[in-house]
Amino acid sequence: MRIGLTGGIATGKSTVSRLLEAEGVRIVDADVIARNVMNPGQPLLEAVAKRFGPEFLLPEGGLDRRRMAEHIFNRPEEREALNAIVHPAIRAEIRRQVEAWEAASPNVIVAADIPLLYESGLEELYEKIVVVYVPQEVQRSRLMLRDKLSPEQADSRLNSQLDIEEKKHRADYVIDNSGSMEDTKRQVEELLEKLRSR
Numbered sequence: 262m263r264i265g266l267t268g269g270i271a272t273g274k275s276t277v278s279r280l281l282e283a284e285g286v287r288i289v290d291a292d293v294i295a296r297n298v299m300n301p302g303q304p305l306l307e308a309v310a311k312r313f314g315p316e317f318l319l320p321e322g323g324l325d326r327r328r329m330a331e332h333i334f335n336r337p338e339e340r341e342a343l344n345a346i347v348h349p350a351i352r353a354e355i356r357r358q359v360e361a362w363e364a365a366s367p368n369v370i371v372a373a374d375i376p377l378l379y380e381s382g383l384e385e386l387y388e389k390i391v392v393v394y395v396p397q398e399v400q401r402s403r404l405m406l407r408d409k410l411s412p413e414q415a416d417s418r419l420n421s422q423l424d425i426e427e428k429k430h431r432a433d434y435v436i437d438n439s440g441s442m443e444d445t446k447r448q449v450e451e452l453l454e455k456l457r458s459r
């Protein structure tokens with residue numbers, strides 16, 4: 262069974278992924294894949310340098326992530342340009358990993374953790390979609406704290422994504438991660454019970 266796991270930036274997708282993994286769910290992580298397709302030497306980096314300029318690459322050959330983040334999160338057209346270069350490769354690799362887990366064991370539950378699942382129109386690829394939700398104020402303060410961002414930097418990232426309330430509204434299942442870790446863990450267990458009894 263294929264589950265899409267999404268939410269907004271810093272709502273707790275990785276936290277929920279770890280809880281699911283401890284219960285035997287196989288995880289495919291789009292952020293990790295996105296990083297790997299831009300490791301030094303990866304062909305996509307050439308396309309990035311061609312479109313954005315060589316100053317977006319580090320001397321060691323990898324992507325200058327900080328610089329690219331500053332550049333794209335306030336500029337929708339530039340963000341779209343980066344997405345157009347990297348998203349096809351990310352999608353192909355997500356698919357490859359999901360299929361590999363399924364081929365390895367027939368009854369497995371695979372959860373693909375994809376922050377931009379709705380923004381990229383990937384709903385149809387998953388049987389059920391789980392949204393990890395916190396209210397935007399909680400999201401904003403956890404984001405600033407974790408990534409040491411200014412309020413302006415945090416807001417530009419938040420504004421680059423579909424509103425978390427909209428994602429909650431569209432979800433098949435919602436995990437509310439605004440309470441304690443224990444509370445989230447209980448919800449994850451309940452979710453798995455529902456998924457396994459289907």
Ligand SMILES: CC(C)(COP(=O)(O)OP(=O)(O)OC[C@H]1O[C@@H](n2cnc3c(N)ncnc32)[C@H](O)[C@@H]1O)[C@@H](O)C(=O)NCCC(=O)NCCS
Pocket residue numbers: 269270271291292295324325326327329330333340343344347351375376377418421422
């Ligand atoms: C811009 C980059 C270099 C910034 O790197 P940085 O290390 O600061 O952030 P990181 O990759 O850990 O992403 C953190 C979060 O930002 C959000 N985010 C990242 N890219 C985007 C984007 N193109 N649009 C909207 N939100 C995004 C996601 O919620 C993600 O979980 C990097 O995010 C990137 O390469 N983005 C393009 C690929 C992408 O879309 N990745 C996210 C989904 S697969």
Ligand SMILES: Nc1ncnc2c1ncn2[C@@H]1O[C@H](COP(=O)(O)OP(=O)(O)OP(=O)(O)O)[C@@H](O)[C@H]1O
Pocket residue numbers: 268269270271272273274275276277292376403404407438439440441442445
């Ligand atoms: N229930 C909770 N209570 C308090 N803090 C939490 C809780 N869940 C997660 N956090 C913290 O909030 C931050 C965001 O969580 P996490 O990294 O899991 O989010 P994410 O959705 O995976 O983020 P991203 O989209 O950037 O990958 C982290 O610093 C995490 O430690």
